[in-house]
Amino acid sequence: MPTVHPFEAQMDADGTVTLTSAPADPALRERIVAALRQTQPTGDAWARSYRRQYVRAGLPQKLIETREDLEAIPVPPLRRLSGELVFNLDPRTLRNDPVRAVREYTPLEGGGHLHLRSEEFSTGGGKWESLPEDPNPLAGFRYLTQHPLAREKGTVVASYLAEHWHEGRIDFEPEPPEEQLDELEALVRDWHGETPEDWAERHYDSLDVPEEEEAEAPVPLARRLVLELREPTPLGSPLNIAVTTLGEHDVHIDPEGGFYTLDGETWLSYADPDAEPQEDGAGELGDLLSNMLDVKTVPVTVWQGGRVEWEEGAVPAEQAERVRAELVEATGAGNPDAWADWTRAVLVETFAEEAPHLADLDALPTVQAVRLDLPTDALSDPDDPAQYFMESEVTFDGVNWRDLYGETVPEELERLRPSN
Structure with a gap:
């Protein structure tokens, strides 16, 4: 049976949590405060989160075309959150409605889940309001993606060309900072496949090779992709989603930057499979490398x-x-x-x-x-x-x-x- 500990709390933009209703046990109160700090955005991330919710609710009276348009939406400094700290959550809760479960039940470090039932906002703590929520989840998606800014990614901070060889070696151009290297290498391996079987399968999928032809299709000696570290997306949507985050930056993979080689000398494009093979520094690949490194x-x-x-x-x-x-x-x-x-x-x-x-x-x-x-x-x-x-x-x-x-x-x- 699940164990449920209800709470109500207020949280400011900097992440300060004040419990207004919670269990008497100090350890549980500490867990609730830690859970809220762990899962709820603060600072600039809070401003981006609220404005995204505001847009998803269909409240803007005009199209959001620029960052200035988005930043004109005022962000309330206070939140009032009510929910429960849940231990031994019934697995059927997650299986019966997985979309709702992912949205409402957040797994916590050290075990347990945070279940938020409601979120209200206030400018000064006197009047509390919540954003309207459409019961149709597609409505929020339509409200969000109609705005031009929902297609814009954050500013590029750094770009890395990753060359991944079948035997496992990964080379970057330019070389990333040492503290980023392990995470970027893990991302490249995950993208291309950790095992020889995954390596081949991801390659075939990228080229839409029919399953019946896979046995005869060649496997590349090496593959390339371009990783972009960008400032956080101003208005996050499925149209500009990052593959992961690294520190304070989003990581995107350039869809035009994927290449592979069968002979180790010439490179073929995943985006344009019918294009002529290119040597380094020539054609589309040369243009990609030039543009990638053409940073002010x-x-x-x-x-x-x-x-x-x-x-x-x-x-x-x-x-x-x-x-x-x-x-x-x-x-x-x-x-x-x-x-x-x-x-x-x-x-x-x-x-x-x-x-x-x-x-x-x-x-x-x-x-x-x-x-x-x-x-x-x-x-x-x-x-x-x-x-x-x-x-x-x-x-x-x-x-x-x-x-x-x-x-x-x-x-x-x-x-x-x-x-x-």
């Missing part, structure tokens, strides 16, 4: 001693101190050991194919400064814009700059080859 950036120079430079006005004054501090921390500038470790990693990873001998050397020439390209969209990102930069040039003498993506290995590194 601010050139920044970070010096070994900790000095950070950019053109006057390139970084907003209100962001300058934070951006400078985060770049210094990310590169190790001003700390000789940290700087040496970071610049060594940059050189070894950048020239891993052209100069693999660098990885075996105990010491590399000292880098005096590095030029970075910092996406302008990331300048106002409070989560650490430094994690999205790309290194472009280095100087070993403070005067002559070496292109990290040129056709030749810098002479200061080339002369270190064992044969020399």
Whole structure:
């Protein structure tokens, strides 16, 4: 038998919970407060959630075309929530009406479910109102998707081309920050298939290969997809849904960015199966790579001693101190050991194919400064814009700059080859 503990609570936009009716047991009261904090949106997420509910209720008097239109909808700072903390929920409750169950019963960490019966809103706590709800679930979908903004995704913060080989290796261009790598690799594996059988099945599904032809159809050596990290969608809908979230960002997969190779040399498009195979840097694939990396950036120079430079006005004054501090921390500038470790990693990873001998050397020439390209969209990102930069040039003498993506290995590194 389920155990049910009713409650009523008020919650503000920052997530502060005040219980107005709840069990006397302090442990249960603490569980209810923790459950509400765990499951209910706060801050900007609360504003997006309320405005989405408002639109789904069909209340706007005009089409929502821009973010300004959406942000003009006032968001009440207070919520009044009533429901129960439920333990030993009867499985039949979830099976009999799965849509209702998913909407109303939220599983909690540590066991149990949170069941919300009602949600009311108030500006000052005196008058409480709820949003109208149409009994037809498709009505809310129609109200939502009629608005142009429901098709808009959030601003791109970073894009990664993932190249996934059948034997399991995954390469990214550019390389994601270390703290994101495991989650992005797991997403790529899940998308392409964890097992050889799933790998083949996902490939066949992407090309609509008839089941009777699968036995004779080739399996790709490698596959590519483009992952986009975007700011949260302003008006979330099934038309712009993200595949997952990573930190404060939505993760989208570019539907035009899927390719596969049967020979390891030429690539074919999933979006256009009849197109001619393309080599890297040519045709549709070349355009995709070019567009993916064509992000507006601010050139920044970070010096070994900790000095950070950019053109006057390139970084907003209100962001300058934070951006400078985060770049210094990310590169190790001003700390000789940290700087040496970071610049060594940059050189070894950048020239891993052209100069693999660098990885075996105990010491590399000292880098005096590095030029970075910092996406302008990331300048106002409070989560650490430094994690999205790309290194472009280095100087070993403070005067002559070496292109990290040129056709030749810098002479200061080339002369270190064992044969020399």
